[in-house]
Amino acid sequence: MVAFPQHPYRLDEQDDDKPHEECGVFGIWNAHDAGAMTALGLHALQHRGQEATGIVSYNDESRPGITGFHTHKGMGLVGDVFGDARIIAGLPGHSAVGHNRYATTGATILRNVQPLFAEFEFGGLAVAHNGNLTNALSLRRALVRRGCIFQSTTDSEVFIHLIAISLYSTVNDRLIDALKQVVGAYSLTVLTQQALIGVRDPLGVRPLILGRIVSETGADKGAGPAWVLASESCALDIVGAEFVRDVEPGEIVVIDHGGVRSIKPFAPKRGRFCVFEYIYFARPDSVLDGHAVYDARKRIGAELARESAVAADVIVPVPDSGVPSAMGYSVESGIPFELGIIRNHYVGRTFIEPTDQIRNLGVKLKHSANRATIAGRRVILVDDSIVRGTTSRKIVEMVRAAGATEVHMRISSPPTTHSCFYGIDTPERGKLLAATHDVAEMAQLIGADSLAFISLDGLYRALGQPGRDPEQPHYCDACFTGLYPISLADLDENSQARQTELVTTR
Numbered sequence: 001m002v003a004f005p006q007h008p009y010r011l012d013e014q015d016d017d018k019p020h021e022e023c024g025v026f027g028i029w030n031a032h033d034a035g036a037m038t039a040l041g042l043h044a045l046q047h048r049g050q051e052a053t054g055i056v057s058y059n060d061e062s063r064p065g066i067t068g069f070h071t072h073k074g075m076g077l078v079g080d081v082f083g084d085a086r087i088i089a090g091l092p093g094h095s096a097v098g099h100n101r102y103a104t105t106g107a108t109i110l111r112n113v114q115p116l117f118a119e120f121e122f123g124g125l126a127v128a129h130n131g132n133l134t135n136a137l138s139l140r141r142a143l144v145r146r147g148c149i150f151q152s153t154t155d156s157e158v159f160i161h162l163i164a165i166s167l168y169s170t171v172n173d174r175l176i177d178a179l180k181q182v183v184g185a186y187s188l189t190v191l192t193q194q195a196l197i198g199v200r201d202p203l204g205v206r207p208l209i210l211g212r213i214v215s216e217t218g219a220d221k222g223a224g225p226a227w228v229l230a231s232e233s234c235a236l237d238i239v240g241a242e243f244v245r246d247v248e249p250g251e252i253v254v255i256d257h258g259g260v261r262s263i264k265p266f267a268p269k270r271g272r273f274c275v276f277e278y279i280y281f282a283r284p285d286s287v288l289d290g291h292a293v294y295d296a297r298k299r300i301g302a303e304l305a306r307e308s309a310v311a312a313d314v315i316v317p318v319p320d321s322g323v324p325s326a327m328g329y330s331v332e333s334g335i336p337f338e339l340g341i342i343r344n345h346y347v348g349r350t351f352i353e354p355t356d357q358i359r360n361l362g363v364k365l366k367h368s369a370n371r372a373t374i375a376g377r378r379v380i381l382v383d384d385s386i387v388r389g390t391t392s393r394k395i396v397e398m399v400r401a402a403g404a405t406e407v408h409m410r411i412s413s414p415p416t417t418h419s420c421f422y423g424i425d426t427p428e429r430g431k432l433l434a435a436t437h438d439v440a441e442m443a444q445l446i447g448a449d450s451l452a453f454i455s456l457d458g459l460y461r462a463l464g465q466p467g468r469d470p471e472q473p474h475y476c477d478a479c480f481t482g483l484y485p486i487s488l489a490d491l492d493e494n495s496q497a498r499q500t501e502l503v504t505t506r
Contacts, residue, residue, distance in 0.1 A: 022206070022281060022423045023114075023130040024048030024100040024231045027189035028239070029196040029255045031213065031226035035070070035091025037239050038098040039082040041228070044235040046078055047283055048130075049100035052113040053078050056126035057096035058191060065092030069124045073113040097191040099128035102425060112154045115191070120164060122171055123193045129156035130231055131186035131206045131423040135489035139181065158182065172254060175199070176265045179252075183489050185274075185422035185476075187247075189229050195256040198229040203485055204249025204271040205422050205476050207231055207288050210260070211241035227255045232286040246289060249273075272485045275475035276424065278463060279413045280321050280384045291463060294324050299462040300412045300454060301328025301382060308452035309333060310380065310408050314373060316340030318383035318395055325412035326382035335380065338373040340399070367395065375403030385413045386442065387426065389433040393446040400447070409448040414456045414480040415439070421488055426479065456480055 024045030028034050035057040042053055054073030061067045070091050074081035078100065082088060099114035115128040133139070136155035139162070144150065148161040162178035163171075171192055185205035190197040200208045211233070213226035228241045236243055247253050250266035273289050274281075284294040301324065315337045317326030330337035344366055379399055386392050396407050415434030420426045429435050433442055443451035456477065457467040465474050478484045 022048055022425075023102055023128075024235075025098070025128040025130050025187060025189045025208070025229070026231070026235055027095075027097040027128070027191065027196045027198065027229040029095045029227045030224060030257075031094060033088075034093050034096040036088045037226075038091075038096040039078060039088060040238045041230055041235040042078045042082075042098045042100050044238040044283070045100050045231055048231060048281065049102040050077060051075065052101040052110075053081050053099065054101075054113045054115055054128075055082070055091055055096055055098040056115045056117050056191060057091040057093040058124070058193060059093030060193070063092065063094060069117060069126065071115075071117055071126075073110065075110060075113070095191060095196055097126050097128050097189045097196070099130075099189075112152045114154070114156060115189075116152065116154075116157055116160055118160050118164070125160075125163065125171070126191045127156065127159050128189045129159065129186055130188075130208075131184060131201065132421060133158060133182050133184035133186065134421055134486060134491075135183040137490045155184075159188070171195070172197075172252070172263065175252070176263070179265065183487055185486060187231065195254050196227065196229065197255070198247050198253040200247045200249055200251055201486075202250035202266045202269050203476070204246075204289075205274050205486070207273070207277060207282070208247040209233055209236070209288075210244045210247055210253060211236035212244050213239065213241045215240060224259070227260060229253070229255075232282055232288065234283045234286045237285070243287065270472060270474075272473065272476040274422070274424075275459065275463070275477050276413070276420075276479065279459075281424075284324055296463060297324035297412070298328035298331075300459060301325030301330075302332035303328075303458040303462040304382070304410055304412055304452075304454045305329040305332035307455060307458050308410055310450055310452075311378065312380045312406070312408060313377040314338045314340060315380050315382060316374070316399070318381055319343040319367070322381075322383045322412070325384065329380070329382050329410065338370070340370050340373040340379060340402075341381075341395070342368045342370050344368065367398065369398050369402035371402045374399055377404060378406040379404040379408070381407060381409045381448075383409065383411055385416055386411055386433055386446070387416055388431060389442065389446050392448075396447045406449045407447070408450045409443070409446065409452075411451070411453040414453050414459060414477075415442075416479050418479050418482040420479050421484070422476065422478075422486065424479075 026038055026041035028037050031037050038055050052075045056071045058069050059065050072087055097115050115126040117126040133155045136158050139158050143161045150157055159178055163174045166174035166177040168174045168177050186201045187206040187208040188199040198208055211228040233243050249271040252263040254261050278296045282288055282293045286293045312335055315326050315330040315335050317323040399407050417435045419429050460468045476485050
């Protein structure tokens with residue numbers, strides 16, 4: 001089984017009621033200052049990974065600076081790692097790939113920071129990976145037996161070794177050979193001397209989009225447009241790129257001096273995009289799979305209001321991710337929207353020792369009740385998810401302490417009952433509140449007068465579907481249903497037993 005690591009306590013991750021970020025990938029081809037552009041793109045994708053970041057650029061002999069691949073990686077936020085102009089100056093070239101990391105496999109150490117880079121007989125290759133391979137351990141064991149020497153503990157390194165031992169001659173064919181051996185969810189940006197390559201898994205669980213820069217400030221003058229690959233469209237905006245399209249499930253996009261071409265090595269399958277991107281992960285100003293995330297979240301809130309109306313005086317979002325859904329709930333219900341909880345965006349990350357007392361104060365450091373909008377009123381709190389329930393309980397206590405006469409909680413996702421194995425860091429199933437308690441019990445545990453979640457059909461309706469088709473679901477919703485669309489190949493018998501009979505593959 002692909003194991004989730006124990007992460008050190010950090011104040012900005014005190015919220016136990018959230019699955020943690022995945023990763024963000026970015027790539028650019030034929031651009032002035034590609035390293036700097038990649039750093040900007042990673043800034044826009046910071047929400048997808050906050051533990052570490054890295055960039056690999058390539059500079060050919062026709063451009064100023066040292067020829068070859070250039071790498072810089074570090075622990076922390078993009079601004080911390082790439083804030084020095086001298087570091088950006090050390091990443092010359094017309095092409096680059098970058099990665100923001102939140103660990104789902106492998107420890108949080110520098111050798112696990114991506115992009116991963118290796119020299120092959122055909123030249124250098126860098127790869128940045130968002131997602132999780134569910135057969136990484138079995139592949140790793142087989143590769144080690146063949147003599148491969150791993151430099152990291154991340155599942156992403158499997159790609160490097162599979163490409164290295166492939167008997168095919170071209171980079172594209174070696175990559176296809178590797179992709180046909182892995183199982184899991186992945187979006188990749190790959191950089192070689194000759195091309196920038198984007199890859200999406202056959203079900204398209206993880207996002208990847210293609211953009212273009214046509215202005216001379218972005219693209220190399222006289223050499224056609226610059227091309228961008230990114231996890232979300234918000235990363236296009238910051239570098240002045242226009243959205244072209246989503247990379248299709250199972251598609252390989254190859255960008256070189258001849259332009260953009262598509263390779264589709266897999267049999268077509270119906271996509272199963274991660275539905276949690278719309279609920280929580282993606283930035284609200286992104287457009288993914290044809291949906292504007294901000295509008296989708298408002299529609300989810302409106303559907304939640306239709307399904308779980310309750311008499312109240314004010315709608316209060318749990319900031320920041322609950323805001324669009326709360327707005328939709330307010331419009332649909334006719335109950336006023338107020339910022340009844342104020343978030344402190346300037347809480348430090350590791351400046352206080354993680355004592356029990358500080359853990360208990362963590363929510364108050366991050367959120368404060370706006371008493372003037374709450375006191376004497378019946379409050380509906382709108383949040384996007386409940387995972388363990390600890391933070392929800394503290395939020396409810398805080399709102400009551402501010403004078404609310406009633407506190408009702410509404411959640412813009414169905415109950416999270418199963419762990420994710422496709423690139424989202426969630427606790428094991430036994431620690432998920434909804435896996436061990438019904439809704440009434442959960443309401444009692446968090447201290448709310450009532451608790452309701454959007455239904456699975458309601459979530460699908462908000463995203464333009466008539467409901468969830470049980471035979472052909474449009475999205476990956478395994479965290480709500482236990483129906484995993486991709487084989488969990490590395491689960492051993494004991495791990496399978498722990499997932500219970502509700503874990504099936506569909």
